[in-house]
Amino acid sequence: MHDCTDTRNRFNPENRFIGDIEDGLRYPYACYTKEESDERYAAKATETGLTELSEVVEGKASKAELAGLADTVSTKADESECVEIRARLDALEWKPIDIISFVAIPTLCEYGSSNTINLSWALNKEATEKDINGNTVAGNTKEMTGVTAATTYTLNVTDGQTSTSKAVSIEFANQIYYGVDDDLSAVTELSKVLSNDKTRTITVDAGVDEYIIYAIPVRLGTVAFYVSGFEGGFEDPEEQLLTNESGYQEKYNVYRSTHKNLGQTTVEIREE
Numbered sequence: 001m002h003d004c005t006d007t008r009n010r011f012n013p014e015n016r017f018i019g020d021i022e023d024g025l026r027y028p029y030a031c032y033t034k035e036e037s038d039e040r041y042a043a044k045a046t047e048t049g050l051t052e053l054s055e056v057v058e059g060k061a062s063k064a065e066l067a068g069l070a071d072t073v074s075t076k077a078d079e080s081e082c083v084e085i086r087a088r089l090d091a092l093e094w095k096p097i098d099i100i101s102f103v104a105i106p107t108l109c110e111y112g113s114s115n116t117i118n119l120s121w122a123l124n125k126e127a128t129e130k131d132i133n134g135n136t137v138a139g140n141t142k143e144m145t146g147v148t149a150a151t152t153y154t155l156n157v158t159d160g161q162t163s164t165s166k167a168v169s170i171e172f173a174n175q176i177y178y179g180v181d182d183d184l185s186a187v188t189e190l191s192k193v194l195s196n197d198k199t200r201t202i203t204v205d206a207g208v209d210e211y212i213i214y215a216i217p218v219r220l221g222t223v224a225f226y227v228s229g230f231e232g233g234f235e236d237p238e239e240q241l242l243t244n245e246s247g248y249q250e251k252y253n254v255y256r257s258t259h260k261n262l263g264q265t266t267v268e269i270r271e272e
Helices: 034-058 063-076 079-092
Strands: 020-022 025-027 099-105 108-110 115-123 129-132 141-147 151-158 163-181 191-195 200-206 211-217 223-227 238-243 249-256 263-271
Touching (some): 099 151, 099 163, 115 163, 141 151, 163 200, 200 211, 211 223, 211 263
Parallel strands (some): 108 163
Antiparallel strands (some): 020 025, 099 115, 129 151, 151 163, 163 191, 163 211, 200 263, 223 263, 238 249
């Protein structure tokens, strides 16, 4: 047991460390030297400070409070406690608002059609204000109806301190037709792909009396055909006015292979 002849208790009654246990022995509060009392006082102050810090952190402190807490943590916490609380502060630390994603479905529509565009977005934090093309929106989705022409939607968000925006575009295209047939009277009944890209690779199987056919809108320009790496094998295009399923009419260049009954053939269509 400690010798209490030269001890001095520095604490008020409510702050005394009554019944502390060290090395398996219990020491009454009156038997601490000044140095021991100083150590216990520092430990108690740290414990109290950390409790207050924890309460503020749990209450999600403001930016200014977080900055002050960081300084307090550095002076009151030991190394392990500082690392833990610093991590918690970092998780709550203020960051500028950001748009993680802004998506439109669909982004490509057929000429002549009326479409419903579903917009959705995700932010890194709650926004105080949000609008799309100047019209206020709520939540994280918006449905745009009756879309008949190319449109760009811009999402604008702010958290009251910082602002950002992101845009998505809706494009319109017409069908590109390809396949095999014995004449050019039913081009719109062939296989089709909605695209503004006239180049691609197709594989078809041309049977008896069947030609390979490829049709693209005149506005896309002309193309060249390659089979097994060699250019050619197609006639000059015939111009036709074709109507798509949405009732939209457009002039097409319709190409036909020079020969029929070519069997299974892979054709690469390139820019001319």
